[in-house]
Amino acid sequence: xxxxxxxxxxxxxxxxxxxxxxxxxxxxxxxxxxxxxxxxxxxxxxxxxxxxxxxxxxxxxxxxxxxxxxxxxxxxxxxxxxxxxxxxxxxxxxxxxxxxxxxxxxxxxxxxxxxxxxxxxxxxxxxxxxxxxxxxxxxxxxxxxxxxxxxxxxxxxxxxxxxxxxxxxxxxxxxxxxxxxxxxxxxxxxxxxxxxxxxxxxxxxxxxxxxxxxxxxxxxxxxxxxxxxxxxxxxxxxxxxxxxxxxxxxxxxxxxxxxxxxxxxxxxxxxxxxxxxxxxxxxxxxxxxxxxxxxxxxxxxxxxxxxxxxxxxxxxxxxxxxxxxxx
Amino acid sequence: xxxxxxxxxxxxxxxxxxxxxxxxxxxxxxxxxxxxxxxxxxxxxxxxxxxxxxxxxxxxxxxxxxxxxxxxxxxxxxxxxxxxxxxxxxxxxxxxxxxxxxxxxxxxxxxxxxxxxxxxxxxxxxxxxxxxxxxxxxxxxxxxxxxxxxxxxxxxxxxxxxxxxxxxxxxxxxxxxxxxxxxxxxxxxxxxxxxxxxxxxxxxxxxxxxxxxxxxxxxxxxxxxxxxxxxxxxxxxxxxxxxxxxxxxxxxxxxxxxxxxxxxxxxxxxxxxxxxxxxxxxxxxxxxxxxxxxxxxxxxxxxxxxxxxxxxxxxxxxxxxxxxxxxxxxxxxxxxxxxxxxxxxxxxxxxxxxxxxxxxxxxxxx
Ligand SMILES: Nc1ncnc2c1ncn2[C@@H]1O[C@H](COP(=O)(O)OP(=O)(O)O)[C@@H](O)[C@H]1O
Ligand SMILES: Nc1ncnc2c1ncn2[C@@H]1O[C@H](COP(=O)(O)OP(=O)(O)O)[C@@H](O)[C@H]1O
Ligand code: SF4
Ligand code: SF4
Ligand SMILES: [Mg+2]
Ligand SMILES: [Mg+2]
Numbered sequence: 001x002x003x004x005x006x007x008x009x010x011x012x013x014x015x016x017x018x019x020x021x022x023x024x025x026x027x028x029x030x031x032x033x034x035x036x037x038x039x040x041x042x043x044x045x046x047x048x049x050x051x052x053x054x055x056x057x058x059x060x061x062x063x064x065x066x067x068x069x070x071x072x073x074x075x076x077x078x079x080x081x082x083x084x085x086x087x088x089x090x091x092x093x094x095x096x097x098x099x100x101x102x103x104x105x106x107x108x109x110x111x112x113x114x115x116x117x118x119x120x121x122x123x124x125x126x127x128x129x130x131x132x133x134x135x136x137x138x139x140x141x142x143x144x145x146x147x148x149x150x151x152x153x154x155x156x157x158x159x160x161x162x163x164x165x166x167x168x169x170x171x172x173x174x175x176x177x178x179x180x181x182x183x184x185x186x187x188x189x190x191x192x193x194x195x196x197x198x199x200x201x202x203x204x205x206x207x208x209x210x211x212x213x214x215x216x217x218x219x220x221x222x223x224x225x226x227x228x229x230x231x232x233x234x235x236x237x238x239x240x241x242x243x244x245x246x247x248x249x250x251x252x253x254x255x256x257x258x259x260x261x262x263x264x265x266x267x268x269x270x271x272x273x274x275x276x277x278x279x280x281x282x283x284x285x286x287x288x289x290x291x292x293x294x295x296x297x298x299x300x301x302x303x304x305x306x307x308x309x310x311x312x313x314x315x316x317x318x319x320x321x322x323x324x325x326x327x
Numbered sequence: 328x329x330x331x332x333x334x335x336x337x338x339x340x341x342x343x344x345x346x347x348x349x350x351x352x353x354x355x356x357x358x359x360x361x362x363x364x365x366x367x368x369x370x371x372x373x374x375x376x377x378x379x380x381x382x383x384x385x386x387x388x389x390x391x392x393x394x395x396x397x398x399x400x401x402x403x404x405x406x407x408x409x410x411x412x413x414x415x416x417x418x419x420x421x422x423x424x425x426x427x428x429x430x431x432x433x434x435x436x437x438x439x440x441x442x443x444x445x446x447x448x449x450x451x452x453x454x455x456x457x458x459x460x461x462x463x464x465x466x467x468x469x470x471x472x473x474x475x476x477x478x479x480x481x482x483x484x485x486x487x488x489x490x491x492x493x494x495x496x497x498x499x500x501x502x503x504x505x506x507x508x509x510x511x512x513x514x515x516x517x518x519x520x521x522x523x524x525x526x527x528x529x530x531x532x533x534x535x536x537x538x539x540x541x542x543x544x545x546x547x548x549x550x551x552x553x554x555x556x557x558x559x560x561x562x563x564x565x566x567x568x569x570x571x572x573x574x575x576x577x578x579x580x581x582x583x584x585x586x587x588x589x590x591x592x593x594x595x596x597x598x599x600x601x602x603x604x605x606x607x608x609x610x611x612x613x614x615x616x617x618x619x620x621x622x623x624x625x626x627x628x629x630x631x632x633x634x635x636x637x638x639x640x641x642x643x644x645x646x647x648x649x650x651x652x653x654x655x656x657x658x659x660x661x662x663x664x665x666x667x668x669x670x671x672x673x674x675x676x677x678x679x680x681x682x683x684x685x686x687x688x689x690x691x692x693x
Pocket of ligand 3 (some may be wrong): 289299
C-alpha cells in the first residue's frame with residue numbers, strides 16, 4: 001500500500017471582489033515507502049500550494065480544499081487540527097526554501113530540536129538535548145555541542161537549512177516533504193544539502209517528496225517525477241523515461257529550453273512562446289494550448305483527461321510528442 | 328585577443344565598515360573586489376561566475392564607476408575611465424549600459440515605459456527631435472520583440488520576461504557598445520529564460536555588442552560566453568574559454584563548482600563524481616591568508632597559507648589559473664584530502680549576500 005496517496009486534490013482561493021482562483025486542480029499522485037517523488041514545474045503552477053494542502057498548512061480562511069490525502073489509512077484532510085499537528089511532527093517532516101522563516105529566531109537551535117523530541121517522543125529535556133546534539137552532528141553542522149546554544153541568525157543559509165533538516169528528521173518521519181529546499185542556496189551548498197538528503201533518505205528509508213523548479217535536481221534524485229502545469233499534473237513518469245522520452249509538449253519544451261552545462265557553447269535555445277502569467281485565468285481545455293506547437297481542435301474547450309501510459313506513468317495530452325522509437 | 332575593448336588592471340573595490348557608535352570611524356573593510364585583471368575583446372561575451380557574495384556585481388558596477396573603485400585601472404576602447412571627470416564621464420557612460428536582474432523593481436510604478444525610455448535620452452540631450460525620438464523608441468522596442476503599444480503601459484502590467492525586455496530596451500536606446508548584464512535571467516522561469524538568452528544573442532549579432540554577463544548559473548554562462556572568468560572571494564581564480572573550462576577545469580574551486588551543477592540528464596547524474604566542498608564562503612572582511620580558497624580546498628598544502636597565488640597563464644591555450652599546484656593537481660600527482668568544515672558567521676562584519684539593495688548605486692547618471 002502506498003504511504004501517501006493524494007487523490008483529486010483541489011485548492012480554490014476565494015477573495016472578496018475577485019474571481020475564485022483554482023491554484024491546484026485535481027492533483028493526484030502516490031508515494032511508496034522509501035520512494036523519492038518529484039513535483040516539478042515553473043513558478044505559479046501550484047507546487048507549494050499542493051504541499052501546504054497536504055500538510056494542512058494553508059490559511060484557515062479564503063480557500064477551499066477538496067479531495068483526499070491518504071497517509072497510510074488516514075485521510076489527513078479529515079483529521080482534527082490537533083491530530084493533524086501530531087501527525088506532522090511525528091510521521092511527516094517538512095523543509096522549506098527559506099529556513100529562517102521556519103526557525104524561531106529567539107529560541108536556541110538545540111531547544112528547537114529538543115522540543116520536537118519532547119513533544120512527539122515524550123523525551124525528557126535532558127535526553128532530548130543530548131539527542132539534538134547528535135542530530136546536528138548527523139546533518140554535518142560543525143562542533144554541534146556548541147551550536148545547541150546558538151540562534152538561527154548566527155548560522156549561514158546552508159547551515160540553517162541543515163538545522164531545519166535535523167528538526168524535520170528528529171522523529172524519524174516516514175515521509176519528508178521538501179519545497180525548493182536548495183533554491184535560495186549557492187550551487188556548491190546546494191550540492192552539499194542534496195547529498196545530505198540523499199544519504200539520510202537512503203539510510204533511514206524515509207520517503208521524500210521533492211518540490212523543485214530545477215530539472216537537474218530532479219534528474220539526480222527522484223524515482224518518479226510529476227510535471228505540473230497550471231495546477232494540474234500533466235505528465236508522470238520514472239525519471240529515466242521522463243528525460244529520455246518526454247511525451248507532453250510542455251515537458252518536452254522545458255527540457256529543450258534549459259541550457260546545459262555539458263553541452264558546448266551553442267546557438268539558440270528552444271523557446272516556449274508566451275508565459276504562464278499571460279494565460280491566467282487558465283483557458284478551458286488544455287491550459288498549455290496557447291503556448292503549444294502541437295495544439296489541435298480537441299485541445300480546446302473540453303477538459304483533457306490524465307490517462308495512464310504503458311510505462312507506468314500518466315499523460316494529459318490529446319496530441320503528445322511521438323514516442324521515440326529505439327533504433 | 329586582437330581587439331580589446333575593455334581592460335581591467337588590478338581593480339579593487341573595498342567598502343568601509345563604519346563603527347555603529349562613532350559613525351565616522353572605519354573599523355574594517357569589505358574586500359569585495361580585491362585585485363582583478365581581465366580583458367574583454369570587442370564583440371565577445373565575457374561571463375563572470377561565482378557564488379553570491381564573491382564580488383561579481385561590485386566588479387560590474389566598479390567598471391561603470393557606479394561604485395568608485397579603490398584602486399586599479401579601467402581602460403575602455405583606449406580611454407582611461409577612472410581619469411574621466413564630470414561631464415566627460417557622463418558622456419562616456421552612454422557607451423556602457425547596464426541590465427539588471429529585475430529592472431523594474433527599483434522603478435517608479437507611476438512612470439510609463441515611454442517616459443522610462445525617454446529618460447535616458449534626455450540625460451544625453453537626445454530627446455529634442457520628437458520625430459526622431461519616436462522612431463528610436465519604436466525601433467528599440469521592435470528589436471527586443473515588444474509592440475509599440477508597450478510605450479503607454481506601466482511596469483506592473485508586464486510579466487517578468489517582458490520586463491526584462493524593457494530593461495534591455497532601456498539599455499539599448501542610447502546605442503551602447505558594451506552591456507554589463509547582472510544576472511539578467513536569474514529571476515526568470517526556464518521557458519522565459521530561453522527567450523531572453525536568445526534575444527541577447529540576436530542583439531549581439533545584429534548590433535555588434537560586447538557583453539559582460541554576470542551570473543551564478545554556470546550552465547547559462549557556458550551557453551552564452553566566449554570567455555568565462557570564475558571568481559572566488561573578490562578575485563579571479565580561473566579564466567578560459569567555456570569549452571576548455573568545462574573539459575579541463577584546473578582550479579580546485581572551478582572543479583568543485585562544475586561538479587556541483589545539476590545536469591538535467593539522469594544517466595549523467597548517476598555517473599558523475601562530485602567534489603563536495605566543506606563549509607561556506609568565508610567573510611570578505613577577513614579573507615584567509617595566502618590562497619583564499621585554502622579553507623575549503625581539498626588539495627591545499629602548507630604553502631597555500633603563506634603565498635597568495637597569482638592568476639597566471641597555464642599553457643599555450645591561454646587558460647589562466649590562480650593556484651600554486653595547478654600542474655600537480657592536473658597530473659594527479661597531488662591527491663585530495665579531507666577538509667574540516669570551518670564555521671562562517673553571517674553576521675561577521677557584513678553578510679556575504681546583501682543583494683543589490685545594499686550596493687550604493689549612483690542614480691543621478693543614466
Ligand atoms: N494565499 C493565496 N491566495 C491566493 N492565491 C494564492 C495563494 N497562495 C498561492 N496562490 C496562487 O496560487 C498559484 C500557485 O502558487 P504556488 O503553489 O505557490 O506555485 P509554485 O510553488 O508552483 O510556484 C499562484 O498563482 C499563486 O499566486
Ligand atoms: N555598499 C556595500 N557596502 C558594504 N559591503 C558591500 C556593499 N556592496 C556589496 N558589499 C559586499 O561586497 C561583497 C560582494 O558583493 P557583491 O558584489 O554583491 O557579490 P555578488 O554579486 O558576487 O553576489 C559582499 O560581501 C557584499 O556583502
Ligand atoms: S493537449 Fe493539446 S494543447 Fe495541450 S499540450 Fe497536448 S497537444 Fe498541446
Ligand atoms: S593554491 Fe593551494 S589552497 Fe589554493 S587552490 Fe591551489 S592547492 Fe588549493
Ligand atoms: Mg513554490
Ligand atoms: Mg550580484
